[in-house]
Amino acid sequence: MAKSSILGFPRIGAQRELKKATEGYWSGKVTAESLLETAKTIRAENWKTQKDAGVDIIPSNDFSFYDQVLDHSIMFNVIPARYTKFDLNDLDLLFAMGRGLQREGVDVTALEMVKWFDSNYHYVRPTFGKNVEFKLNSTKPVDEYLEAKAQGVETRPVIIGPVTYLYLGKADKDNLGTEPISYLPKLLPVYAELLKKLLEAGVTDIQMDEPCLVLDLPENVQAAFKDAYSALAQSGLNLHLTTYFGDIRPNLKAVTDLPIAGIHIDCVRVPEQIDEVAKALTDSQTLSVGVVDGRNIWKTDFSKAIKTLKTAEAIVGDRLVVATSSSLLHTPVTLESEKNLKEEIRDWFSFAVEKATEIVVIAKAFSGDSSSEIADALAANAKSIEARSTSSITKNPAVRERLAKVTDADKSRKSPFPERLVAQKKNLNLPLFPTTTIGSFPQTKEIRVQRNKFTKGQITAEEYEKFIEKEIDEVVKFQEEVGLDVLVHGEPERNDMVQYFGERLDGFVFTTNGWVQSYGSRYVRPPIIVGDVSRPAPMTVKESKYAQSITKKAMKGMLTGPITCLRWSFPRDDIPLKDQSYQLGAALRDEVNDLEAAGIYVIQVDEPAIREGLPLRAGAEREDYVKYAVESFRLATSGVQDSTQIHSHFCYSDLDPNHIKALDADVVSIEFSKKDDPKYIQEFAEYPNHIGLGLFDIHSPRVPPQSEFEARIAEILKVYPAEKFWVNPDCGLKTRQWEEVRQQLTNMVNAAKVFREKY
Numbered sequence: 054m055a056k057s058s059i060l061g062f063p064r065i066g067a068q069r070e071l072k073k074a075t076e077g078y079w080s081g082k083v084t085a086e087s088l089l090e091t092a093k094t095i096r097a098e099n100w101k102t103q104k105d106a107g108v109d110i111i112p113s114n115d116f117s118f119y120d121q122v123l124d125h126s127i128m129f130n131v132i133p134a135r136y137t138k139f140d141l142n143d144l145d146l147l148f149a150m151g152r153g154l155q156r157e158g159v160d161v162t163a164l165e166m167v168k169w170f171d172s173n174y175h176y177v178r179p180t181f182g183k184n185v186e187f188k189l190n191s192t193k194p195v196d197e198y199l200e201a202k203a204q205g206v207e208t209r210p211v212i213i214g215p216v217t218y219l220y221l222g223k224a225d226k227d228n229l230g231t232e233p234i235s236y237l238p239k240l241l242p243v244y245a246e247l248l249k250k251l252l253e254a255g256v257t258d259i260q261m262d263e264p265c266l267v268l269d270l271p272e273n274v275q276a277a278f279k280d281a282y283s284a285l286a287q288s289g290l291n292l293h294l295t296t297y298f299g300d301i302r303p304n305l306k307a308v309t310d311l312p313i314a315g316i317h318i319d320c321v322r323v324p325e326q327i328d329e330v331a332k333a334l335t336d337s338q339t340l341s342v343g344v345v346d347g348r349n350i351w352k353t354d355f356s357k358a359i360k361t362l363k364t365a366e367a368i369v370g371d372r373l374v375v376a377t378s379s380s381l382l383h384t385p386v387t388l389e390s391e392k393n394l395k396e397e398i399r400d401w402f403s404f405a406v407e408k409a410t411e412i413v414v415i416a417k418a419f420s421g422d423s424s425s426e427i428a429d430a431l432a433a434n435a436k437s438i439e440a441r442s443t444s445s446i447t448k449n450p451a452v453r454e455r456l457a458k459v460t461d462a463d464k465s466r467k468s469p470f471p472e473r474l475v476a477q478k479k480n481l482n483l484p485l486f487p488t489t490t491i492g493s494f495p496q497t498k499e500i501r502v503q504r505n506k507f508t509k510g511q512i513t514a515e516e517y518e519k520f521i522e523k524e525i526d527e528v529v530k531f532q533e534e535v536g537l538d539v540l541v542h543g544e545p546e547r548n549d550m551v552q553y554f555g556e557r558l559d560g561f562v563f564t565t566n567g568w569v570q571s572y573g574s575r576y577v578r579p580p581i582i583v584g585d586v587s588r589p590a591p592m593t594v595k596e597s598k599y600a601q602s603i604t605k606k607a608m609k610g611m612l613t614g615p616i617t618c619l620r621w622s623f624p625r626d627d628i629p630l631k632d633q634s635y636q637l638g639a640a641l642r643d644e645v646n647d648l649e650a651a652g653i654y655v656i657q658v659d660e661p662a663i664r665e666g667l668p669l670r671a672g673a674e675r676e677d678y679v680k681y682a683v684e685s686f687r688l689a690t691s692g693v694q695d696s697t698q699i700h701s702h703f704c705y706s707d708l709d710p711n712h713i714k715a716l717d718a719d720v721v722s723i724e725f726s727k728k729d730d731p732k733y734i735q736e737f738a739e740y741p742n743h744i745g746l747g748l749f750d751i752h753s754p755r756v757p758p759q760s761e762f763e764a765r766i767a768e769i770l771k772v773y774p775a776e777k778f779w780v781n782p783d784c785g786l787k788t789r790q791w792e793e794v795r796q797q798l799t800n801m802v803n804a805a806k807v808f809r810e811k812y
């Protein structure tokens with residue numbers, strides 16, 4: 054019998070219990086004990102679900118209060134000195150590093166947070182200060198293993214492998230120039246100590262996540278695998294080297310003949326790697342084949358999965374494990390809570406709990422189980438796969454016809470940037486160092502209450518509209534008071550920057566409880582693209598037009614770009630991503646043009662997800678992505694006059710200025726406040742159009758003093774021409790409190806004024 058294996062389970066709880074408890078703890082309403090108890094209950098529930106489903110290999114240490122990478126940093130004592138001087142308790146230290154902390158006597162910023170590979174999950178970047186001293190600080194993996202065991206569940210702890218852990222990190226400000234991988238010899242003894250403790254606790258097997266193996270790795274990092282795993286193998290534990298989200302083949306040499314028990318590969322993404330990887334194994338190593346998608350919500354096509362497994366079996370025989378492609382962290386918890394989906398469509402989906410059953414059925418069917426239970430499951434699966442592929446919900450001939458007619462001219466602005474700039478200067482009349490925000494303002498409880506009432510039909514559309522107008526009035530007044538130059542309407546009507554558009558576009562469906570962790574206590578509920586996308590009616594014009602009508606300052610229209618809509622949704626897997634992206638671009642083009650026609654002459658099309666969509670490796674796939682990402686954006690934004698200013702915005706990632714350049718937006722704003730490396734500023738110095746480098750971290754309640762803004766602006770101005778310089782925060786302010794925002798923006802605007810006088 055082939056074993057079934059899950060690489061990680063969502064940890065937010067079926068009803069978002071972890072969010073409620075964590076945020077309650079932050080606001081002082083929930084005690085630490087109660088938060089710990091909630092976590093324990095979630096873990097217990099997860100293990101039980103997987104055990105009851107019949108999963109053979111169940112993970113532990115996949116739980117985290119904030120982020121699993123941050124847990125490792127704390128466990129290895131990779132804690133910059135600025136966090137240790139306050140004598141915080143364990144939870145507060147974790148949260149201070151994750152989100153910053155400002156309270157009496159304490160003022161620390163958060164560590165940098167970046168996207169986890171090409172997903173919408175964010176990890177807290179390991180940050181190695183000059184005086185980093187590795188030591189084993191916690192025994193979390195041991196504790197959680199024992200916790201499961203006490204519950205009667207034997208688990209396989211998940212640990213991030215040393216090479217990936219170091220490679221994903223960066224040197225702290227005081228330590229620039231140090232390559233984290235150079236810490237390997239110092240870190241390995243700490244891993245050894247941890248493994249020893251796990252062995253003593255009764256652990257036999259470890260899932261060692263080394264997803265960096267799907268990236269283009271420099272020689273020295275490839276070479277590190279041999280050192281690392283020769284050392285760790287001495288623990289006597291079976292180490293299962295686990296990769297996901299891509300292709301391990303280009304780095305295969307680095308892991309061939311290592312003293313490990315087996316390798317896991319993602320065969321949803323790259324089934325073609327099976328042959329080469331299988332052949333590279335020794336005859337005692339297992340191949341774990343990921344066939345159930347950890348990144349999407351579609352029902353697995355059982356017959357296709359079994360075919361994939363057979364390819365592997367032909368080479369490795371019974372040394373085969375049937376697995377999820379990655380951790381299920383990236384999928385919602387359970388379809389059970391979805392009561393509002395059309396039955397026909399609901400039948401196409403599978404969330405984490407359902408995937409647990411899928412993996413068991415696939416493993417059994419593959420191993421020749423001929424019970425009627427399995428036969429029925431196979432038949433039902435085949436029926437539902439067939440129903441989706443022939444459903445008319447998925448196709449819209451008018452959309453396909455329109456896209457077939459798109460020309461190159463549709464994808465480029467009328468004139469080059471310098472000419473547009475002249476027209477825009479005349480049209481907008483902005484000062485030097487123009488100040489603006491990225492779009493959203495605090496989404497208060499009142500907003501959520503009213504939105505809820507509206508959704509439930511407790512207030513009329515008119516009443517809701519009045520409420521939104523009142524919110525816009527306040528946001529506009531606030532911005533005028535603070536002295537911002539280009540205003541926004543504040544996005545009070547938006548539940549989420551993608552969901553809001555999805556709800557107004559044809560081709561999308563929504564869950565009521567399909568939450569997925571994005572970072573910390575922030576969860577998102579990605580829309581699901583089920584069919585061809587089109588825009589039946591304007592989506593944002595009413596609010597933007599209203600906002601413009603109550604101010605003389607320029608009002609910035611606010612849209613979410615095609616790639617971000619695509620990436621932050623669960624995309625279709627029955628047509629290429631590229632086609633879905635162009636469909637979104639065309640739909641947004643109609644909206645951009647309508648905004649302009651309504652008198653909105655600054656339009657921002659956010660593409661925060663553009664970087665995470667970049668295929669993980671250089672090569673043809675990446676080039677293709679860049680082309681369609683850029684073209685979709687340009688398709689959306691090129692229908693306007695020269696005098697209309699197109700903005701775009703990006704966050705969370707190290708961006709390639711060349712990709713941004715290709716979008717040809719007039720102004721871009723990028724998250725920047727946590728970028729310490731002067732090289733990064735330098736890279737953007739050559740950016741030809743205008744740019745706002747984010748000046749404060751919006752994930753943190755911290756208020757930087759005006760002097761800090763001034764110092765930062767001065768630093769950037771050393772390499773950056775003043776006439777291109779916009780002044781703005783890192784990102785939208787929706788998760789902040791009003792009081793924080795007032796102080797943050799006031800200090801920011803005052804700093805801009807100081808420079809306006811100097812230049």
Ligand code: GLN
Nearest residue numbers: 491492493659661785786
């Ligand atoms: N306009 C959006 C906002 O301000 C942008 C959010 C984002 O980039 N993540 O919230």
Ligand code: ZN
Nearest residue numbers: 661703704784
């Ligand atoms: Zn952003």
